[in-house]
Amino acid sequence: MKEISTKIKEIASRLLADGQVNVFLAWEKGPEDHLTHPLAARSAEDAQKIVFDEYSIHNLSNYLLKFRDGHEKIGLVVKGCDSRGIIRLLEDNQFTRDRLYIVGVCCPGMKDPLKAMKINSGLLQDIALDDKADKCSNCAYPNPVIYDELLGSEQQPHVSGERKAQVEEIENMSPDQRYGFFQETFSKCIRCYACRQACVACNCRTCIFDEMRPQWVGRENNETDNLMYHLVRAYHMAGRCVECGECERVCPVDIPLMLINSKLAKDVNEFFGPYEAGIKYEQDGKPALSVYSLEDSDEGFI
Amino acid sequence: MKILNKNQLETILNKLAEEAEVFVPMSKGNSSGFYSWKTRNPETERLMLDALNVYLSPKNIGFPQTEKMYSIKQSGPDVEIKETFEDSDPRIIFGIRACDARAITCMDDVFLTRGYEDSFYKARRDNTTIIANACYNPGPNCFCAGMGIDPTEPNADIIIRDTGDTGYIWETKTTQGEQLSARIADLLEEKELKAPELKPFKTNVEYAGVAEKLKSMFEHPIWEELSQTCQNCGICTYVCPSCHCFDIQVKMWGDEGYRFRCWDSCMYTEYSAEAGGGNPRPTTKERFRNRFLHKLEFFTERYGYPLCTGCGRCIVACPTGINIVNIIDQVKEANVDV
Incomplete structure (x- = not known):
């Protein structure tokens, strides 16, 4: 995943530096190991913060709604499930394809940072962090279905x-x-x-x-x-x-x-x-x- | 000193529950919160006095998520109030932590001071006795000390202190507390135990100067930046022990119905929607900013202390990792000449 992370960083830096996109949606690392959260990078400098790791679980296609009214071009990283979200937005006429630069990542399944937060919080008992988030144990489409660039090797569906x-x-x-x-x-x-x-x-x-x-x-x-x-x-x-x-x-x-x-x-x-x-x-x-x-x-x- | 022996705990809770609804920290399925002791299923639900805190705050005990206020009957232009639903049944909150007890102080100030007493809140509050559990082991997301709270001295009628041994030190603080202690006096022991030392905080916050600095930061670019990843749900406001915004609405069937109050959240579009169709907080940025300014600036200006109690629940529950401690740090670092 380190390799993918580096590649995403490179792509984002390139797109932002060339002005091909105005914003690039990815993830950054929080103060703890299990904390990875969304990032909206607006410069090649911002893009240096980008990471993609086992906690990059958020569906970033949802964030596109914040930009639907503008003309800004958006780059973003999508896993299989997230890429289906992009099709949702395109079919619903919320976005046009030409405003998007999609970096697809074949997804091996993610861990849930929210669950990790809860486990470490001291506020709950009897919950364990699974190797894979619940949603990733019921995944029929781990590989992006729409993209401009594809990273990672093809994954098998994991439907429990x-x-x-x-x-x-x-x-x-x-x-x-x-x-x-x-x-x-x-x-x-x-x-x-x-x-x-x-x-x-x-x-x-x-x-x-x-x-x-x-x-x-x-x-x-x-x-x-x-x-x-x-x-x-x-x-x-x-x-x-x-x-x-x-x-x-x-x-x-x-x-x-x-x-x-x-x-x-x-x-x-x-x-x-x-x-x-x-x-x-x-x-x-x-x-x-x-x-x-x-x-x-x-x-x-x- | 008075000691509550741990093996007497259930007896005492049972006894207290004879005359009042006793709310205790309890596990429920995958979650935890304050629930009525009487409703506990001992097979599946555990009393969580030894845990750091519970996931859902005790806010709803004094300020229910939905409360019926009064029923009405309309005849032409006249409205008759048929019944007012003020709830003055006695209740006890047992085992609340200092952060959540402070949140009740916040709500007391909001609902009972500055010229208006909310009779619905007051009816419940006047009949609520608070038994707080002093905190000695701050959790990973706790920062109450940074918000001016001493976790070992919660604002309560009675304070219990877990000596880690067989018992809790039982300290009565108010007249209301004395009345309650008298009822269970025969179940308390006389013994000398030592309260533990407060362990160091893992999350530290320096709030001093933040309210003052925020006064000049309403238009600061920081809000655009920090709110970018906020999904604009209401989790933070609903798990927060001190967020107290509400809406009053009406439900009618023909000419009869009732008014009710329900929690509202400044994160919702509709919260700031105006009758004329405008909305002064049209995007996430304005709503996000309002939430933090209310917590860290406006409330402090009005009441002299912040509306955040450092319980850390919003940090745990935010799906996108927004962290109020980080926001405070960013505000402190921000260049206000921008």
Whole structure:
């Protein structure tokens, strides 16, 4: 990974020095070993801080939303999952391809710096740092699907099957059991909206949850409003979630959001597929639920 | 001195729970927070008095995330208030740390002083007894001392000090504390134990001069730079023990309904949205700046001490590694002539 890190640094320095990009999104090292966090480099000098290591887990494609209104050209590093996020943004017309310089990295799986922080914090007990972050144990696309330059050697998908099994378990519950499961799961939610903020598919300019006139979803932290929040968000993710797993990773109260997203991806694939979100960039490509076809299924979904 | 023997702990908590809701630091699944002792499942949930602190702060005990304020009935232009939901049930917070106890002091100042008393907050607060657990082992992200707090002398009605031995020293500090101590007097022992020494902090902060310096830094380029990687979620404000912003909204069904108060976060766009459609804090930069100026400048100007208590939770929970200690350092280093 050292080699990749050095290469990224070189590429970023070159692009910034030549003026090919105005900003280059990558990572820098924090004060501790397990602390790697996003960096927006604006000069070749800034680029010297760049690192890519086993904690470079953040999906940087999400940061592109901060730049969508300008004309600045952006360089960024993407892993497999993050690259699908770029396709999400391109399909959603949030960015044009010519404003991006994409450095793809074939990803062996990352560790989660947030989890490491929690373990070291003294505030929690009984959690261990896994070799791979949860989201990286359910990764079907470790290799970037869109890039200008590709680094690292091709990686095999690492899908543990655990998530699939959990989805099936929920599918097999009785409606009452399932309602109970979701009630309990979402009662923990503190409505910090970190799942939305970390999500590249959550790119609406005004989010429905921020609408005040009318206010579509109540702001009380209770069963009804929490369920409503997650239900609405889930439906907005159907066929659009690129399964980067950032929502679940950043959740401060460990809500298993990827179970919902996996179920939606599975259903969309089954009823309107074969379809997987953000795996191939085509001019004017659209997610499955954004197009209508006479062959679309009337069964099952919604 | 009075000693609470560790093997009497559960007995005492049970006894206290007979007359009040007792909130204790407890593990819950992968998380931890302050929960009612009565609700504890001893098989899966552990009392965490020996841990550094808990992940979710005890803020919601005095300032619930959602609270119903009053119910209303509307008839034409008239509104009748049917019921007011002030909650004055007795409660005890057991085992709170100095940082979180300071956060309660912050909220007391906000909700009870400077000319207005918030009756909903006051009803709860007047009936809350605080038993704090003195801290001697600061954690990797703790910096309360830098924010002017002595972790061994929390602001509380009673202080317990873990002697590492068989017992806690039980120190009663206020009249409210005396009443509580009297109720369990027969369960306390008389013995001499020595409180431990405070271990050195791993994270050090020099806050002196920061509030003053920030006065001239509203337009400083540092905010653009530091906020670049902020994802603009509300985690920091919601895990913070002292962030106390709220919104008051109404829920109506036809002409009946209720008003409620809920936590709000300066990190949200809607927080600063104006009725006319404008928003003075349109981007992450302005919201980010506001959060740190409120913590480190505005609150100090109004109350004489900062709104950050050095608990370190925001540092642990921030998905992008934003660190308030680093922000304070950067502010101190910043060139204000820019």
